[in-house]
Amino acid sequence: MNSTRIFTAEIPPSLAGRRLDQALSELFPDFSRSRLQSWIKSGSVRIDGAVLPPKHRLLGGEHVVLRATLEETATVEAQDIPLSILFEDETILIIDKPAGLVVHPAAGHRDGTLQNALLHHAPVLAGIPRCGIVHRLDKDTSGLLMAAKTLTAHKSLVEQLQARTVHREYLALVQGALTAGGTVDEPIGRHRTDRKRFAVREEGKPAITHYRVAERFPHHTLLRIKLETGRTHQIRVHMAHIHYPLVGDPIYGGRLKIPAGASAEQISAIRSFKRQALHAEKLGIIHPATGEYMEWRSPLPADFADLLAVLREQA
Structure with a gap:
């Protein structure tokens, strides 16, 4: 089932000289460049009343009318999967995602995902890109995720992510004893040989991670991490790049390291923790409708808390 919605905008001076398709990508970040190009070519976009090609260079000040034909999410099946919802109104949803739950359907995970669950919980999300999900957590990372229930809210959340004003704070347990916090400002891109992995690469996308020490152990460090950007992994x-990989990380953690002198209980706890020790603890945004700053916290899941308890006993 399709629906048509009309969007209007004015080309700001900052986009003067840009191609039409590039400018629309800035003005309507809800939609992909390829989708916008198809609408331009089909005549669904008018600039001061005229149909123009995607490569047309803009002067600034032009009036844009976009007639967007939106396909409702029909390929994703609504499934009754339990959700931990911390906040919900007519505009947004804040979900506390458990470790093990995949966010989007993909090869190998066609159903049983957060997106399937959201579509069952709120069928209206069928008309929102990716059922309103604007960012993601890895399957085995736990914690807070936000989703939009309207296109207007979706655009607002995407813009906040792009402007780097979304407050995201994580707890991470890393291998090794860090003495102080710091910042990693290194671009990230696809790994050269393994397309399922990512790596620090000169030609990658900008990525900035701030970290500070929350708790020290003899051979591990609990960090509070704040993100400026949100690159995959x-x-x-x-x-891993600064040689303090996350405990339990099956991709970037390297060979399992058992600290010298560790007790049997500590060895068992480290060996049995089979996922990256990463939890999205805090999420803060400007509410798309009210303009109010709102913030949520998620408690550590039991497996992560238990691992820390063992490390504290040994310390």
Whole structure:
């Protein structure tokens, strides 16, 4: 089932000289460049009443009318999967995602995902890109995620992410004893040989991770991490890059390290922790409708808390 919605905008002076398709990508970040190009070519976009090609260079000040034909999410099946919802109104949803739950359907995970669950919980999300999900957490990372229930809210959340004003704070347990916090400012891109992995690469996208010490152990460090950017696997890649990989990380953690002199209980706890020790603890945004700053916290899941308890006993 399709629906048509009309969007209007004015080309700001900052986009003067840009191509039409590039400018629309800035003005309507809800939609992909390829989708916008198809609408331009089909005549669904008018600039001062005229149909123009995607490569047309803009002067600034032009009036844009976009007639967007939106396909409702029909390929994703609504599934009754339990959700931990911390906040919900007519505009947004804040979800506390458990470790093990995949966010989007993909090869190998066609159903049983957060997106399937959201579509069952709120069928209206069928008309929102990716059922309103504007960012993601890795399957085995726990914690807070936001989703939009309207296109207006979706655009607002995307713009906040792009402007780097979304407050995201994580707890991460890393291998090794860090003495102080710091910042990793290194670009991230696809790994050269393994397309399922990411790596620090000169030609990658900008990525900035701030970290500070929350708690020290003899051979591990609990960090509070704040993100300026949200690249795939960013925290995991950056911490491995500075030689303090996350405990339990199956991709970037390297060979399992058992500290010298560790007790049997500590060895068992480290060996049995089979996922990256990463939890999205805090999320803060400007509410798209009210303009009010709102913030949520998620408690550590039991497996992560238990691992820390064992390390504290040994310390």
